[in-house]
Amino acid sequence: MSTTGKSIFCKAAVAWEAGKELSIEDIEVLPPRAHEVRIKIYYTGVCHTDAYTLSGVDPEGAFPVVLGHEGAGIVESVGEGVTNVKPGDHVIALYTAECRECKFCKSGKTNLCGSVRATQGLGLMPDGTSRFKCKGQDLLHFMGCSTFSQYTVVADVSVVAVNPAAGMDKTCLLGCGITTGYGAATITADIKPGENVAIFGAGCVGLSVVQGAVEKKAGKIIVVDINNKKKDWSFKFGATDFVNPLELPKDTAIVDKLIEMTDGGCDFTFDCTGNVKVMRNALEACHKGWGTSIIIGVAAAGQEISTRPFQLVTGRNWRGCAFGGVKGRTQLPGLVEDYMAGKIKVEDFITHRYPLEKITTAFNDMHAGDCIRAVINMD
Numbered sequence: 001m002s003t004t005g006k007s008i009f010c011k012a013a014v015a016w017e018a019g020k021e022l023s024i025e026d027i028e029v030l031p032p033r034a035h036e037v038r039i040k041i042y043y044t045g046v047c048h049t050d051a052y053t054l055s056g057v058d059p060e061g062a063f064p065v066v067l068g069h070e071g072a073g074i075v076e077s078v079g080e081g082v083t084n085v086k087p088g089d090h091v092i093a094l095y096t097a098e099c100r101e102c103k104f105c106k107s108g109k110t111n112l113c114g115s116v117r118a119t120q121g122l123g124l125m126p127d128g129t130s131r132f133k134c135k136g137q138d139l140l141h142f143m144g145c146s147t148f149s150q151y152t153v154v155a156d157v158s159v160v161a162v163n164p165a166a167g168m169d170k171t172c173l174l175g176c177g178i179t180t181g182y183g184a185a186t187i188t189a190d191i192k193p194g195e196n197v198a199i200f201g202a203g204c205v206g207l208s209v210v211q212g213a214v215e216k217k218a219g220k221i222i223v224v225d226i227n228n229k230k231k232d233w234s235f236k237f238g239a240t241d242f243v244n245p246l247e248l249p250k251d252t253a254i255v256d257k258l259i260e261m262t263d264g265g266c267d268f269t270f271d272c273t274g275n276v277k278v279m280r281n282a283l284e285a286c287h288k289g290w291g292t293s294i295i296i297g298v299a300a301a302g303q304e305i306s307t308r309p310f311q312l313v314t315g316r317n318w319r320g321c322a323f324g325g326v327k328g329r330t331q332l333p334g335l336v337e338d339y340m341a342g343k344i345k346v347e348d349f350i351t352h353r354y355p356l357e358k359i360t361t362a363f364n365d366m367h368a369g370d371c372i373r374a375v376i377n378m379d
């Protein structure tokens with residue numbers, strides 16, 4: 001029997017309060033309105049940003065909410081006026097929308113899109129309402145995706161159809177972590193052959209920067225991580241060097257070590273930790289005159305970055321990117337093809353797999369240090 005135009009009742013992991021475990025609930029998912037798409041989510045990754053928001057340190061965090069933003073599924077139904085996807089399409093949800101009509105989209109300078117960002121940040125659909133109900137109350141959406149639900153509703157600008165031959169347990173990871181790191185190296189930095197790079201933090205995002213740096217034929221690809229378990233992972237993805245700052249001699253700072261290893265500093269550094277002290281080190285490890293440090297990590301409310309202005313006066317550049325600078329609707333299908341052609345590793349990032357009921361275990365795994373990505377089977 002068709003579900004089009006009707007509510008769907010399904011399971012979702014609900015975050016009722018900051019700092020509390022997710023709870024598996026029966027929820028109601030309302031039908032998509034105009035320019036909205038309802039998706040049956042098959043798989044979702046668990047990104048550190050989900051844990052960050054659940055912990056309560058996200059200035060935009062609001063509850064109760066259905067978290068999750070790294071999901072792949074199949075379109076169940078669409079609202080009036082949707083032309084970019086249709087029922088049956090295999091899709092990836094996009095937390096960085098692409099409307100192709102706003103000032104940002106038309107600028108050619110950024111992948112950020114202004115079309116739905118304001119309501120997205122409030123946890124609402126573009127018309128200011130929610131499509132989720134549970135126990136008599138509305139649940140908020142998250143990052144325009146809410147992939148920790150068996151069904152979700154997203155704006156049409158926040159979804160892209162991809163090759164249906166690609167396994168959704170893999171393509172879900174292209175919805176955030178892998179694309180973010182790979183795009184940061186290949187699009188935002190656009191590393192040139194021989195350039196030296198340092199990546200701080202070897203999680204899914206950092207290792208994906210490594211993968212992108214290898215693709216761009218970087219010179220030295222130095223991973224900096226305080227966890228020695230990340231050494232083998234770094235070399236597996238193509239790093240040339242691994243440095244644990246906690247193991248340097250007492251009088252050697254990580255910045256000095258990197259400057260020495262790269263004959264004056266790195267061409268590019270990437271923060272993939274969200275730690276503002278690390279961000280400063282990453283900037284100061286850049287080569288005088290031209291080095292660029294790219295902030296990817298997300299820092300807690302109240303955290304600020306600082307350095308001596310002289311670091312910038314003397315030609316270092318400080319910037320950042322969201323989703324690696326990748327335009328989701330335009331570029332993500334191509335990344336899926338690259339994965340299918342064996343040009344981008346995806347399976348290698350999956351260290352844990354769980355059913356929806358075990359999603360809290362996936363959150364706990366993230367803090368244990370040996371989890372790169374956990375993939376949740378939503379079925």
Ligand SMILES: NC(=O)C1=CN([C@@H]2O[C@H](COP(=O)(O)OP(=O)(O)OC[C@H]3O[C@@H](n4cnc5c(N)ncnc54)[C@H](OP(=O)(O)O)[C@@H]3O)[C@@H](O)[C@H]2O)C=CC1
Binds near residue numbers: 180226272321369
């Ligand atoms: N800008 C964007 O678009 C996006 C941003 N993010 C953000 O990127 C960051 C990385 O995400 P993800 O890869 O999933 O996270 P992970 O936690 O998996 O990776 C972070 C890594 O950094 C290591 N680390 C922690 N502190 C330090 C330190 N002081 N010096 C060096 N290494 C350190 C961690 O070690 P340990 O294993 O011991 O914890 C871990 O290996 C997060 O802040 C996330 O929120 C994620 C996706 C998109």
Ligand SMILES: N[C@@H](CCC(=O)N[C@@H](CSC=O)C(=O)NCC(=O)O)C(=O)O
Binds near residue numbers: 059060
């Ligand atoms: N809500 C936080 C900021 C969180 C943040 O920076 N998110 C990244 C993506 S992280 C993915 O895992 C992002 O895309 N930022 C750009 C955006 O428009 O949100 C806060 O308020 O500090």
Ligand SMILES: [Zn+2]
Binds near residue numbers: 049069177
């Ligand atoms: Zn993410």
Ligand SMILES: [Zn+2]
Binds near residue numbers: 099100102103105112
């Ligand atoms: Zn736009």
